[in-house]
Amino acid sequence: KQEVTQIPAALSVPEGENLVLNCSFTDSAIYNLQWFRQDPGKGLTSLLLIQSSQREQTSGRLNASLDKSSGRSTLYIAASQPGDSATYLCAVSNNNNDMRFGAGTRLTVKP
Amino acid sequence: NAGVTQTPKFQVLKTGQSMTLQCAQDMNHNSMYWYRQDPGMGLRLIYYSASEGTTDKGEVPNGYNVSRLNKREFSLRLESAAPSQTSVYFCASSVSRWDRPNEQYFGPGTRLTVT
Numbered sequence: 001k002q003e004v005t006q007i008p009a010a011l012s013v014p015e016g017e018n019l020v021l022n023c024s025f026t027d028s029a030i031y032n033l034q035w036f037r038q039d040p041g042k043g044l045t046s047l048l049l050i051q052s053s054q055r056e057q058t059s060g061r062l063n064a065s066l067d068k069s070s071g072r073s074t075l076y077i078a079a080s081q082p083g084d085s086a087t088y089l090c091a092v093s094n095n096n097n098d099m100r101f102g103a104g105t106r107l108t109v110k111p
Numbered sequence: 112n113a114g115v116t117q118t119p120k121f122q123v124l125k126t127g128q129s130m131t132l133q134c135a136q137d138m139n140h141n142s143m144y145w146y147r148q149d150p151g152m153g154l155r156l157i158y159y160s161a162s163e164g165t166t167d168k169g170e171v172p173n174g175y176n177v178s179r180l181n182k183r184e185f186s187l188r189l190e191s192a193a194p195s196q197t198s199v200y201f202c203a204s205s206v207s208r209w210d211r212p213n214e215q216y217f218g219p220g221t222r223l224t225v226t
Contacts, residue, residue, distance in 0.1 A: 004153065032212055043115075043201060044154075044217040051212060089153065093213050097142060097161055098169070101153030 002027045004092050006102035013080055014110050021075040021105045023090030028068045031093040035064050035075050038087045038104070047088075048075070080109045113137055115218035117202050123224045124192045132187040132221050134202030142205045143185035144169075144215065145177060147198040154201060160185055192225045199223070 003026045013019050023033070032051050036044040048057045048064040050073070056065040063076040077084060087104040094100075115136045124130055136143065141162050146154040146169075156169030160179040174196060176188045185204075189196060202218040 032214075034214065036217075041220075043219040044203075046214060046216065049214045091154075091215075097144075097159050097167070097213065098156065099144075099213070099215060100170075101146075101155070103151060103153045 002030075002092055002094055002100045004090060004100050004102040006088075006090055006105050008105060009103065010106040010108075012108040012110065015080060015082060017080050017109075018076070018078050019080055019107070021077070021088050021090075021107070023073040023075070023102055025071045025073075025092045025100075027092075027094060028071050029094060030068060031095055033064075033066055033073050034091045034093075034099070035062075035073075036089040036091065038089060040086075044089065077107075080107075082109050082111050085109050115202055115204055115216055117200075117218040117221050119221060120219070121222045123226065124189075125226055126193060128192050129188065129190050130192065131189075132200055132202075132223075133184070134186065134218060135184045136202075136204040136216070137183065138204060138206070138216065139182070140204035140206045140216075141182070142207070142213075143179065144203040144205075145175070145185070145187045146201045146203065147171065147196075148201060148220075149198050157187065157200075189223075192223075194225045197223060197225045 035047045050066045061078040089104045090102045144159040145157040158177040203215040205215045
């Protein structure tokens with residue numbers, strides 16, 4: 001059974017800092033990995049999707065990497081802003097329909 | 112283009128009552144999903160539908176039933192609500208594109224409290 005872990009559970013940084021969020025998974029035979037953002041009381045917004053054959057994806061200040069052999073992914077946020085404050089969720093698919101989520105990292109960026 | 116919509120946004124039920132959560136998507140996606148999110152835990156898959164007319168159990172299906180009414184709509188029914196079903200319920204949909212396989216799009220959620 002795929003298990004997804006995100007560390008740390010919460011992170012607080014000053015504005016402007018670069019930061020890394022971590023995601024680990026137990027079964028390396030993945031189909032894809034997706035990073036989401038969730039604002040309080042809201043649904044999930046897809047940030048980046050990495051296919052199993054890819055090693056990284058970039059969107060603006062965000063960069064996600066994937067190392068299947070070690071069961072890890074990282075989400076790098078450059079030059080953090082207060083508007084980046086949210087919970088970031090990592091999710092792993094082992095097939096075309098089943099997605100397993102981590103519990104998330106709650107990020108606070110202080111002005 | 113509204114994406115994925117869910118109704119209601121909030122609901123309070125008494126133990127033993129029944130209700131149906133509604134979900135609709137206007138993106139012509141084949142697959143639809145129901146998840147629940149509990150504090151301190153990731154989302155867990157309840158049921159999914161890979162195409163119109165098919166449904167399959169996910170990780171936590173007990174106490175729930177689903178109906179894929181047509182390609183757009185996927186409903187989740189609680190026949191006899193229990194306090195353990197207090198949660199936030201999310202509906203999602205996806206399309207299998209070669210370059211973005213199983214990229215899921217989520218609705219805003221339904222907050223359900225069972226007393």
